[in-house]
Every structure is written in structure tokens, then in C-alpha cells.
Amino acid sequence: MSAAGPARLTWLHTRYQVLEALRVPVVIVSTAALPALVFLVFVVPQAQGWQPVEATAATAQLAVFSAMSVALFTQGAGIAEDRALPWDTHLRTLPVGAVPRFLARVLMCMFFTVLGVVPLVILAAVLTAASVTVSQFLLGIAALLLAGVPLLAIGLSVGFSMPAKAALAVAQVLLLPLAFTGGLFLPPEGMPDWLAAISTWTPTRAGRELVISAATGLELPSSVLPVLAGWTVVFGAVAVWAIRRDQGRRFR
Amino acid sequence: MPEGSPARPVVEVEHVTRTFGPVTALDDVSLAVEPGEAVGVLGPNGAGKSTLLSLLAGLRRPDAGTVRVAGGDPRVARNRARIGVTPQATGLPQTLKVGEVVDFVAGHHRDALPRDEVLGRFDLAEFSRRQCGALSGGQQRRLCVALAFVGNPEVVLLDEPTTGLDVPARMGLWDSIRSFVHDGGTLLLTSHYLEEVAALAGRVVVVDHGRILAEGSVDEIRGRTATRRVRFSAGEVPDEILTGADVLTQAPRWELLVADSDRLVTELVRRGVEFRDLEVTGASLEEAFLALTGPGAAA
Numbered sequence: 001m002s003a004a005g006p007a008r009l010t011w012l013h014t015r016y017q018v019l020e021a022l023r024v025p026v027v028i029v030s031t032a033a034l035p036a037l038v039f040l041v042f043v044v045p046q047a048q049g050w051q052p053v054e055a056t057a058a059t060a061q062l063a064v065f066s067a068m069s070v071a072l073f074t075q076g077a078g079i080a081e082d083r084a085l086p087w088d089t090h091l092r093t094l095p096v097g098a099v100p101r102f103l104a105r106v107l108m109c110m111f112f113t114v115l116g117v118v119p120l121v122i123l124a125a126v127l128t129a130a131s132v133t134v135s136q137f138l139l140g141i142a143a144l145l146l147a148g149v150p151l152l153a154i155g156l157s158v159g160f161s162m163p164a165k166a167a168l169a170v171a172q173v174l175l176l177p178l179a180f181t182g183g184l185f186l187p188p189e190g191m192p193d194w195l196a197a198i199s200t201w202t203p204t205r206a207g208r209e210l211v212i213s214a215a216t217g218l219e220l221p222s223s224v225l226p227v228l229a230g231w232t233v234v235f236g237a238v239a240v241w242a243i244r245r246d247q248g249r250r251f252r
Numbered sequence: 253m254p255e256g257s258p259a260r261p262v263v264e265v266e267h268v269t270r271t272f273g274p275v276t277a278l279d280d281v282s283l284a285v286e287p288g289e290a291v292g293v294l295g296p297n298g299a300g301k302s303t304l305l306s307l308l309a310g311l312r313r314p315d316a317g318t319v320r321v322a323g324g325d326p327r328v329a330r331n332r333a334r335i336g337v338t339p340q341a342t343g344l345p346q347t348l349k350v351g352e353v354v355d356f357v358a359g360h361h362r363d364a365l366p367r368d369e370v371l372g373r374f375d376l377a378e379f380s381r382r383q384c385g386a387l388s389g390g391q392q393r394r395l396c397v398a399l400a401f402v403g404n405p406e407v408v409l410l411d412e413p414t415t416g417l418d419v420p421a422r423m424g425l426w427d428s429i430r431s432f433v434h435d436g437g438t439l440l441l442t443s444h445y446l447e448e449v450a451a452l453a454g455r456v457v458v459v460d461h462g463r464i465l466a467e468g469s470v471d472e473i474r475g476r477t478a479t480r481r482v483r484f485s486a487g488e489v490p491d492e493i494l495t496g497a498d499v500l501t502q503a504p505r506w507e508l509l510v511a512d513s514d515r516l517v518t519e520l521v522r523r524g525v526e527f528r529d530l531e532v533t534g535a536s537l538e539e540a541f542l543a544l545t546g547p548g549a550a551a
Contacts, residue, residue: 002330002333002361002362002363003329003330003332003333003360003361003362004359004360004361004362008359009359009360012356012359012360016348016352016356019348019352020345020347020348023347023348023383024347085343086339086340086342086343087339087343087344087345089311089339089340089343090337090339090340090343092309092310092311093309093310093311093332093335093337094332094337094357094360095329095330095331095332095333095360095361095403096329096360097329251311251312252312252313
């Protein structure tokens with residue numbers, strides 16, 4: 001008749017969220033297969049004769065794309081879908097507070113972000129000149145998770161503020177513009193000036209630069225951290241507002 | 253506990269009011285359930301049963317009044333470890349296996365029942381490795397009810413536990429629930445079937461329009477609802493004859509629910525009311541119960 005502790009509850013919910021998501025093939029396809037496919041079609045054919053740094057950068061930018069699709073779909077659309085399910089209401093009757101469940105969502109997001117990178121890294125290592133040291137690899141993963149924070153905030157804002165169908169549509173609408181303006185598909189060097197100006201201010205571009213810098217040792221543009229922080233603050237606030245509004249509607 | 257001092261009620265609802273916009277779902281409701289007691293809350297759809305249950309489960313908070321379950325506020329997560337609640341049958345995570353769902357709920361508790369014991373008690377042992385989405389409706393229902401007992405709770409809240417089940421499945425589930433009460437657990441269930449409440453609960457609380465209309469043992473409530481349905485065609489009927497009757501329709505075709513149909517017919521004849529096509533039928537428990545909660549019943 002006594003409840004388990006918060007750490008155990010966070011771990012429990014993370015485990016089951018991951019397990020539930022892994023049983024849905026669409027989740028695996030969208031998180032792991034899609035970025036790998038884009039890499040195969042757009043990057044590998046052009047990668048002949050690339051320097052290791054260029055190939056590593058191309059891998060890094062698709063890793064950010066993978067993190068974004070996790071944040072928008074697994075989190076954003078997934079949360080909106082879960083909220084509509086009676087099971088989500090039932091979870092509120094179990095002896096678990098809001099914090100372990102929220103942390104579990106974040107951890108689950110991190111798990112799928114890293115999972116999405118696995119096929120990319122294998123393809124890059126086998127088919128391109130990309131190469132990193134162990135410390136660069138670990139730094140790159142850490143940078144990716146950091147770059148994922150504003151994306152997660154956007155995902156949470158979408159997931160908690162609108163119904164499932166709208167959330168899915170908004171996620172789809174956001175995905176490609178954020179990817180293109182962020183230079184996740186085509187490198188920003190080829191952008192026209194006006195687009196390059198916009199690009200600097202996007203969370204995806206900032207994320208891309210952070211991960212590339214960590215994985216290759218290239219210099220980090222000074223705009224990156226303020227841009228990431230700015231998006232995190234703005235959408236963090238939207239997410240908090242949306243979560244409160246949702247909880248108030250359903251559980252007050 | 254000192255001898256003779258009564259144990260504190262496991263469920264304490266004191267002067268609780270809860271509105272949803274313009275709708276008053278609960279209107280100054282008070283209810284206490286003693287340890288080891290089994291109480292059935294009976295009422296039609298929209299009576300306020302589900303709202304009451306959601307307050308007890310910690311899903312909602314009252315606008316006024318207090319709710320305490322197992323000695324604490326159910327809004328506090330830790331206190332919910334002593335409460336077992338049933339999810340809606342359609343609400344099980346479709347891709348998780350039966351055993352996994354039980355383990356997941358058990359993971360919230362330090363002293364959960366062993367998985368095999370839960371599955372065995374609710375006749376689900378053979379489905380442990382099957383995904384919830386592949387269970388039949390009846391099996392899902394059993395699993396949902398079973399989940400309320402996983403955490404070894406002090407009090408179990410059941411919302412329409414056997415709605416939609418066939419008779420053997422219903423009987424089986426009732427047996428499982430009764431064994432919990434037999435072992436000293438406290439049960440509060442809602443239903444719109446008096447039969448279900450009679451099978452599981454010792455005390456009945458009848459609610460409608462957010463208020464408690466009647467309260468008593470199953471036999472008392474049954475007695476109050478021993479009703480006959482009388483239909484006949486006639487013009488005016490003197491008011492004295494209608495005293496105590498529940499008038500469902502008026503002239504030209506009257507339909508009344510009364511406690512004593514013999515007296516009513518005798519009165520009609522004695523007072524020379526011209527009537528024809530007289531029909532007297534026993535009201536079902538459901539109808540009798542509707543008479544208790546229907547318009548004019550509270551007056």
C-alpha cells in the first residue's frame with residue numbers, strides 16, 4: 001500500500017513508453033529509417049572525394065534532422081494522441097506524480113534521438129570518409145541532445161496545446177521548412193543571402209552548428225548558443241502554459 | 253486502536269459540490285464508507301456517479317467540501333497507493349502484453365501482489381503473453397478490473413465493473429471482487445444495475461441529479477422499490493387516488509408506478525372512475541429504481 005520512489009517511477013515510465021513506442025513500426029521507420037534514407041539518397045552519392053570533415057558534417061546535420069522528427073512526431077503528435085486516450089487518464093489515478101511522468105517523456109525522447117543516430121553513424125562510417133575520435137563522437141552525441149532541447153520544447157508545445165489531428169498536421173508543416181532553413185538537407189553554404197540570414201535564427205541551424213562543431217572541432221559561431229537558448233525559453237514558456245492549460249481542463 | 257472506538261471511515265466525502273460550467277454534477281453530497289464495507293452507488297447515467305468516483309480517484313477536485321480516501325487527499329500521488337481504480341475497457345495500451353500491463357501498474361507499488369496471483373484470480377493466466385489489443389471485450393474488462401487490485405489497495409473503486417459482460421463472465425468477476433471484500437477490503441462501486449449492486453454491496457446509495465436520494469441496505473432499497481406499473485385509459489382521476497403514485501403519463505392513457513396496485517384499482521372502482529384496458533405489471537428493478545430517481549420521486 002505504499003508508493004514507489006520517484007527515481008524508480010521515472011525509470012518505470014521511461015521503460016514502458018519506449019516499449020510501447022517500439023511496438024509501433026511507424027515510430028521506428030520515422031525515427032531511424034527516414035534520416036538514414038535521406039542520407040543514402042542525398043549524401044552518399046555526392047560524398048565521393050569529400051574530406052572527412054565534410055562527410056562528418058553531413059552526418060551531423062542529418063542527426064539533427066532525426067532529433068527534430070523525434071521531437072515533433074514521437075513527442076508532439078505522440079503526446080497529443082496519448083492525451084486523448086483513457087489510459088492517460090488512468091495513469092493519473094496511479095500513485096505517480098507529474099514529474100516522473102514528464103521526465104520519462106524527456107528520457108524517452110533522448111533514447112529515440114540516440115537510436116535514430118545509430119543507422120546514420122553506421123552508414124557514414126562504411127560509405128563515406130566521415131571519421132571522428134571517441135571523444136568527438138561522445139561530444140557530438142552530447143551536443144545533439146543539447147540541440148534537441150529547443151526542439152523538444154517545440155514538440156511539447158505542439159503536443160499539449162492541440163488535438164491529435166492538428167498536432168500531426170502542425171508537426172508535418174514544421175518539419176520540412178525547419179529542416180531546409182536549418183541547412184539539414186542542403187548545406188547553408190549554397191543558400192541565397194536572404195535565406196542564409198533567416199537560417200542563422202532557426203533552432204535547427206543553431207543545432208546543426210553545435211553538433212558539427214562538437215563532432216569536427218570546427219569553430220562554433222557565436223550566434224549558436226543565444227539562438228538555442230532563445231528558442232528554449234520561448235517554447236519552454238509556451239510548453240509550460242500548454243501543459244498547465246491541459247491539466248487544468250482535464251484534472252481540475 | 254482502543255477498544256470500542258470506531259475506526260475512521262476509509263472514504264469520507266463531506267459536503268462536496270462540484271460543477272462543470274453550468275452543470276452541477278454533485279450538489280452538497282456527504283458519504284462515509286467504513287473499513288471493510290462494500291457500498292454501491294446506484295444511479296442513471298449523468299446522475300453524478302462518475303464525478304463522485306473521479307473525485308475519489310484524485311482525478312478532479314471538489315469546488316467545495318472535502319474528500320478523503322484511506323486517510324489522505326487522493327490528489328496527492330503518494331496517497332493513491334492505497335486506492336485501486338479501474339481504467340475504461342477501451343483504454344488499455346493496445347501494444348503492451350497483459351503481463352506487462354500488470355507489471356507496469358505493480359511497479360508503482362512497493363508491496364504489489366505477485367503477477368501470477370492477480371492473473372490467476374481474474375482468470376487471465378493463459379493470456380499473460382498476449383497483447384491487450386488482441387483480447388476479447390470480456391477479457392479486457394477482466395484485466396481492467398484486475399488492475400484495480402494489483403497494488404494490494406485498502407479501498408477499490410469500480411465504475412460499472414461488469415457492464416457489457418455476459419452472465420457467466422459477470423458471475424466470475426463478481427466472485428473475484430467479493431473475495432477482496434471477504435478478506436477485509438473496502439469497496440465502492442457505481443452501477444446502474446441494482447442486480448450488480450445487490451451482488452457485491454451491503455449498502456446502497458441512490459444518487460440522481462447530483463444528490464443522494466436514498467441510502468440503506470440492499471433489502472431496504474429493494475423494499476422501497478417494490479413497485480407495480482399500472483396502465484389504464486380514463487379521463488380525470490381524483491388527486492386522492494394519485495397520492496403516493498408516480499405518474500408517468502396522464503389522460504387519456506394513464507401510466508402510474510405505485511407501491512400497492514390493489515389499493516389503486518379498488519379506489520378507482522370505489523370512486524366510480526370510468527376506466528378501461530387496465531394493465532398491471534410488476535415493475536422491474538430497473539423501472540422501480542427509475543421511479544425512485546425519476547421526476548417527482550424526490551418530492
